[in-house]
Amino acid sequence: MAIPQHARTQLLHAASADAYADLVHHGARRVAARVVRAQSAGPFTGISPDALAAEFAGIDLDVPLPDPDTALDELERLYLRDAVWFHHPRYLAHLNCPVLLPALLGETVLAAVNSxxxxxxxxxxxxxxxxxxxxxxxxxxxxxxxxxxxxxxxxxxxxxxxxxxxxxxxxxxxxxxxxxxxxxxxxxxxxxxxxxxxxxxxxxxxxxxxxxxxxxxxxxxxxxxxxxxxxxxxxxxxxxxxxxxxxxxxxxxxxxxxxxxxxxxxxxxxxxxxxxxxxxxxxxxxxxxxxxxxxxxxxxxxxxxxxxxxxxxxxxxxxxxxxxxxxxxxxxxxxxxxxxxxxxxxxxxxxxxxxxxxxxxxxxxxxxxGADAIGELFDTVVDLAADGWELLTADDRFEVVVRPQLSTLVFRWAPRQHRARQQDLLDAANLHARDALAASGAAMVAGTVVDGRHHLKFTLLNPETTTADLAAVLDLIAAHAEAYLDLAAQAA
CATH class of the missing domain: 3.40.640.10 (Type I PLP-dependent aspartate aminotransferase-like (Major domain))
Incomplete structure (x- = not known):
């Protein structure tokens, strides 16, 4: 069976090398635009799994789109629009880091050569x-x-x-x-x-x-x-x-x-x-x-x-x-x-x-x-965690578990005036605050369980994140948790 001529043009070889370079450049510009947009919009759109799944309804993978531009338009809607952007300074959730530009160059090279x-x-x-x-x-x-x-x-x-x-x-x-x-x-x-x-x-x-x-x-x-x-x-x-x-x-x-x-x-x-x-x-x-x-x-x-x-x-x-x-x-x-x-x-x-x-x-x-420059980037986030620990220990709204050795902070919204209340209610408030924060798209934090109680976690791997970012996210967490307690009191 003969290979369709259109398919032949999509293989990387000498005749398609210029098209490859143009296509990669075009795709990179799309991603760059999204990176800039996410900086002001937040690290996540807050879309729900069901809402995102609905975007895929009717897509027939057996029927190709007419050209790469159309495919990239679709990709914007299905992936880039709702991607979680680790480079954003208020992405504070998991052990995901922003990436170095030379490393991205390496990805481009290794993908094309495909060794x-x-x-x-x-x-x-x-x-x-x-x-x-x-x-x-x-x-x-x-x-x-x-x-x-x-x-x-x-x-x-x-x-x-x-x-x-x-x-x-x-x-x-x-x-x-x-x-x-x-x-x-x-x-x-x-x-x-x-x-x-x-x-x-x-x-x-x-x-x-x-x-x-x-x-x-x-x-x-x-x-x-x-x-x-x-x-x-x-x-x-x-x-x-x-x-x-x-x-x-x-x-x-x-x-x-x-x-x-x-x-x-x-x-x-x-x-x-x-x-x-x-x-x-x-x-x-x-x-x-x-x-x-x-x-x-x-x-x-x-x-x-x-x-x-x-x-x-x-x-x-x-x-x-x-x-x-x-x-x-x-x-x-x-x-x-x-x-x-x-x-x-x-x-x-x-x-x-x-x-x-x-x-x-x-x-x-x-x-x-050079190795020293990369080490200095890592030192920056470790220093930030130390500043975050000082911020948390001075804030009566939160309890922090341990002084960090690296760049992770585990803490819990538990204002002094509420600590005598039922711990299960504080658990629920912390869980709600994390979910509400993610749904808002303003920031993302992680969660874990410590000694049987629900806690929140800052995982700091972005040297662009500042103490002001941490303070702002703590205020957002507190506001969501307090709103949950108000609703719980009204329902009681």
Whole structure:
């Protein structure tokens, strides 16, 4: 069957190169206009799921639109108009960052060239760039001369692969030990630890939750008790997962003390620094990560703290030989003879086969700005969180949970005059305030549960956000919560 001529013109090749450049430029101008518009309109339109779903009614994907302009017009209505804009200074919800312009350039390049980073004969220079960045990151961590790693889709995949390697090292391939294997992590660790344990055949009950202190950091004494209890029960500790930047609180577990315990008990230490990895380039706060250099494996998410587009993450290991647990050879792709010839096929150390050249974004960011400049951006949001903590502690309308180590603030609307009232009512008021704020489109904040009570959360990753922005959003939250209490009083 002959390919229609129109379809041929839409493939990227020498004859369509100019059309490609024009089309990308045109699309970028559309996005740029939306970025400017969102600055005054707010980070979100507040549209409901049902209302947005209705916009898709009648769209027939079997019938193409007449031209790219029409397709972009439709995309404005279906996506760009109601997108959540992380670059807006009052987007304060999740661990989403505004992105660097060199990184966006990298996205454009990597999408067009479309390298797959699984084998050398598909990527060449891409393979070397990724390896160079892995080596650079390992040196920043301090893992030593035998370190290695691989880019991943995100922290969840990195944590999964780290625990896969720890499991294999612990059981030596004897899967009959699976029911006895245990992973120890703090009660504030990321949920992906439990997900990984389940995927690895250990089951969710294999994760031992270690209590945290008042600062939401793992307690070393509690970890030691848990390790000793595992041994007494005939269980095998596979790994201890320490967190350098918990999702809710930004807290950093005491890494040196945890590393001491892991060495004493001969247990794999994995540090989940998906959030806190920005400290690796901080000109002022690198010491907060002291102890990370003693880890067996480390998760870093450049798409959180290095201001990179999703996805851009990596897993680093102290001993490159453990990456063999992800190695499978296929005659058509990466036969063993290639290893003997020292051909660097990245698929030999990755859970993925086809894989985007996400390292390019970070490469261009570092080559354009430099590590110190990126670190200064991260320092800016950490400083902002400290200012936000001062703001909250001085405001009788709010209770704040912990002083932040990174850039997260967890707090609760609970005015002094209402704190003696039923806590369930304050829970409902905080939930309402978050929903009403998002529906208004004026700002977005996250929510979480602390000690059984609903709280709100500022996740600060935008260096353009100011203390005045935080104060304004707190006023909006208070107004929505107070309105809820007024309505509840009238209904009573």
């Amino acid at each position: 797959s980073l699984d084998t050398w004969d598909q990527s060449a220079g891409g393979t070397v760039i990724e390896q160079h960045l892995i080596d650079w990151t390992a040196r920043r961590i301090g893992l030593g001369p035998d370190a290695d790693g691989v880019f991943t889709s995100g922290g969840t995949q990195s944590n999964l692969q780290a625990l896969l390697m720890a499991r294999q090292e612990a059981c030596g391939g004897d899967l009959s030990l699976l029911p006895r294997l245990r992973v120890l992590a703090s009660s504030c660790a990321h949920f992906s630890v439990t997900k990984a344990a389940t995927l690895l055949g250990l089951g969710p009950d294999a994760v031992v939750s270690v209590p945290c202190d008042a600062e939401r950091r793992m307690q070393p004494a509690a970890l030691e008790r848990a390790l000793e209890q595992c041994r007494r029960a005939g269980e095998v500790p596979v790994a201890v997962v320490a967190t350098a930047g918990t999702t809710d609180f930004g807290s950093i577990d005491p890494l040196p003390e945890i590393a001491d315990l892991c060495a004493r008990h001969d247990v794999w230490l994995h540090v989940d620094a998906a959030y806190g990895c920005g400290l690796l380039v901080s000109p002022t706060r690198r010491a907060l990560l002291d102890g990370v250099e003693r880890a067996d494996s480390v998760t870093v998410d450049f798409h959180k703290s290095f201001f990179q587009p999703v996805s851009c993450s990596a897993l680093l290991v102290r001993d490159r030989s453990v990456l063999r647990h992800a190695t499978y050879h296929a005659d058509y792709l990466n036969p063993k003879r290639m290893t003997e010839r020292r051909i660097p096929n990245q698929v030999d150390k990755s859970l993925q086969t086809t894989r985007r050249f996400d390292a390019l974004k970070l490469w261009l960011s570092l080559r354009t700005l």
